[in-house]
Amino acid sequence: MRILVMALISLHALAGVFWAGSTLALTHGSPAHRITPELFRAQMAAAVLAIVAGGTLWGLVIGGAHGPMADSLAVGALCALVAAGVQGGMRSSPVMAQRIAAVLLSVTVVCMVISPYVT
Ligand code: HEM
Numbered sequence: 001m002r003i004l005v006m007a008l009i010s011l012h013a014l015a016g017v018f019w020a021g022s023t024l025a026l027t028h029g030s031p032a033h034r035i036t037p038e039l040f041r042a043q044m045a046a047a048v049l050a051i052v053a054g055g056t057l058w059g060l061v062i063g064g065a066h067g068p069m070a071d072s073l074a075v076g077a078l079c080a081l082v083a084a085g086v087q088g089g090m091r092s093s094p095v096m097a098q099r100i101a102a103v104l105l106s107v108t109v110v111c112m113v114i115s116p117y118v119t
Contacts, residue, residue: 001060004060005057005060005061008053008056008057008060009053009057011049011053012049012050012053012054012057015046015047015049015050015053016046016050016054016080016108016109016112018042018043018046019043019046019047019050019105020102020105020106020108020109022039022042022043022046023043023083023087023098023101023102023105024102024105024106026039026095026098026102027095027098027099027102028095029095035094035095035098040087040094043087044084044087044088047080047083047084047087050080051080051081051084054077054080058073058077068118068119069115069116069118071118072111072112072114072115072118073111073112073115075107075111076107076108076109076110076111076112076115077108079104079105079107079108079111080104080105080108082104083100083101083104083105083108084101086100086101086104087101
């Protein structure tokens with residue numbers, strides 16, 4: 001069980017870091033930072049991995065528990081789900097979609113990393 005949680009949290013953090021990091025890198029419209037279809041697909045694949053691993057961790061580690069840690073993770077998870085919806089849905093304004101998602105995913109990262117310390 002410990003090994004499974006360690007493997008899942010590693011996968012979760014790696015996928016999440018790529019998703020959030022690439023989103024932040026694509027917030028300006030310079031040609032060097034063009035959102036290619038390949039990069040967009042990689043981003044969405046990382047989003048699915050982060051969400052599935054995060055949901056599994058939630059089931060294994062948090063379960064039905066309540067409290068500040070669960071609240072912090074829940075706010076982060078909600079922001080991540082909205083970010084995925086914005087990136088997948090706003091296909092006609094990709095740079096704006098990345099900007100909105102970048103703000104939401106920044107909130108996610110902060111909520112996730114402070115969650116063990118909120119009392
Ligand atoms: C729906 C989306 C998400 C869900 C349901 C979710 C769920 C979780 C859960 C339950 C944990 C706690 C695991 C544990 O303590 O064993 C966690 C930790 C973490 N999550 Fe997420 N997460 C989501 C999205 C993200 C994203 C997009 C990132 C971006 C980087 C991220 C980064 C992290 C990190 C770094 C931790 C480790 C925090 C620590 O213990 O220091 N998560 N997540």
